[in-house]
Amino acid sequence: MRLGFLVDTDDRIAYGARGSAQDAVLAMEGMIAEAVAAEQAGFHTLAVPDRHGIADCAFPGPEQLLTVLARETERVAIGSFTLVSTLTHPLKVAEQLAVVDQLSRGRLFVTASRGFLPSFWDQFGAPQDHLLGRYTEALALWRAAMPGERFDFHGRYWDTTNGLLAPPPYQPGGWPIWGGGNVSPAAIARAADLGDAWTCDNGPLDLATWNRHVGVYRERAEALGKRPYVVLLRDAWVADTNEQAMAEFGGHLLKEVRFYLRKGTYAHHPGFTEPDDATVENLFDHVVVGDPQRCRDQIERFRTEFGVDQVILRPRFPGGPDRTRVLEQIARLGAEVVRPVQERFPAPDHPAVPIGARW
Template sequence: MRFGITFFPTVGPEHRGAADYYDEAIELAVLADKLGFHHVKTVEHYFFAYGGYSPDPVPLLTAIARSTEQIRVATGAVIPAFNHPVQLAARLAVLDNLSRGRLDVGFGRAFLPDEFAAFEVPLDESRARFEEGVRAIERLWTEEDVVWEGSFHRFGPVTLLPRPYQRPHPPVFVATASSPASAHAAGLAGRGLQGVPAISGRQGFLDILAAYREGWAEGGGEPGRESVQISFGLFLDEDGEEARRLGRYDEEQYSERIAVATRAWGKARSADYPGYERLEEAGKLLHFDRRLKENQILAGSPDEVIGQLKEVADWYGEDITLSFTVHSGNLPLETSARTLRLFAERVAPALAR
């Protein structure tokens, strides 16, 4: 089991400045690198306090890569539907070179109707654009004189420069919040999986994981070589009650901001997103204590979080990489730094034993 961190901002200008958020993210990434964490990951979102300070993961991850030595940098995720495949493949190839091969690339479909509207992309094209974009990018990374005749993009013959540092290309992951079908397709294609049990729930994620592993086997993947990253909120303090107080506050801010960002689902509908109209109520449905009890959030003293993580390993397997959301921007920098230090000094060694 490996451990990394995720930066998912849920703040806007009325809460704090973007420059301060980025400075603190880089400082935490440097600390995580020194403490031996596996990766640092961030998202692609637009317009809202929910993720909007990270409209493009590449610049922030580039700054982090040039400030660190060993920690991997990961997108979680970039959105092919909103980017031309040549541009996205090139930006990621530059980052792979600047990090000297420390890049993992997670691709996602996005799910906020306002983002699709801004890019003039129909929600019903989400899945098709995702598949076409990822396939085009993989070809651009690995082939020369690429000619692409797709449903949404046509180009070529072109040979991408620079070539990725990693050969044949950086590890590719598919981010899915609730779709076993997407997970199965990821496994079948030999790609990794990025999941969020806090969204899908325990049984929902078990279904996603089963579909992924089934697809991996059907695609001829080597048993035990699957790549699975799972994200959790993490709040640690020597005083478990203080950790839960901090976690509850951060969850309240998250709930308010995802409710605003998903409001458009009150009217939007798409066959590519069955049941997503319920997201309009997301802010009202999130409940910290229930999610804590179900290990959808990790919060407490080191010993309490060790107990939670043992249950997580029993549910999902020990061959997974956990990614902890530690920098939403709602809590002080020193609070996030304390969480990282306590995890590295107290929790990770106990799990290793």
């Protein structure tokens, strides 16, 4: 099984709370330190979100941080989780991603989505109509560009004449694409149509609902002759006891889950639709939080009961915990959770894994 780490690019403690330009440097350096520590701790994957127009976001967009991590890390897979592909011309984005793929010697993957926050499109004056068409056409343009030859692309939303992706991708045929989309069966099936994996958010999971959703993806992938690959984001914190872990992490967790419940983006549990549905107690079953054995058991449960191929862990939200605690968590998660799970369940080889990070 593969285990990843999400580097949250918002940091209200180091940057946003004070808001000075100098504090942005502290936040950036801290995020890079988290990523380097996660590789040293044994994580297979580093994932970076896409954020814009937020006062406490030190790395707007995943491309900048991924470029740094391409040089600061050596063997871990690096990629977006997720990249909003409807904000700007896809060939401009592809140029930046190709640089990351080259610098990392083929360790890049890209989770791509159409997005769901209007503030992102407002930030760039991007059209907010026909977003699905813009998204699917952007990925089609990427595919046309990845051979590294001159090409023309004349779509309904994006246009390129005599275009060239330079540098070309390091990986033959281009970087793996992971599909976003959690809310509707059509979006879930689309992940199989457009990419090599299906990525799932950190929301609560109901097994019956999950089986219906993941079944849509698996059926479509297999019909296309693809091997399914399921990636699950889970919030994580390890402590000496379950009670201590929830006491230290539960307040941060609750704020985050309620934020996304207000946005209506969680779809895998019918009992969680409104912010008040979430409590520290009833979230416990849906996170990788507790003593080391409980954290390992949860990951194994997601593997065996839910059929997940990779779990990406997140121990920090924009509002905390503070980075000193998080760096301690990374080391402890690595020693007491990640490495023992890796020893028990070897990492699968799959086209969704970048060629430079298949270990």
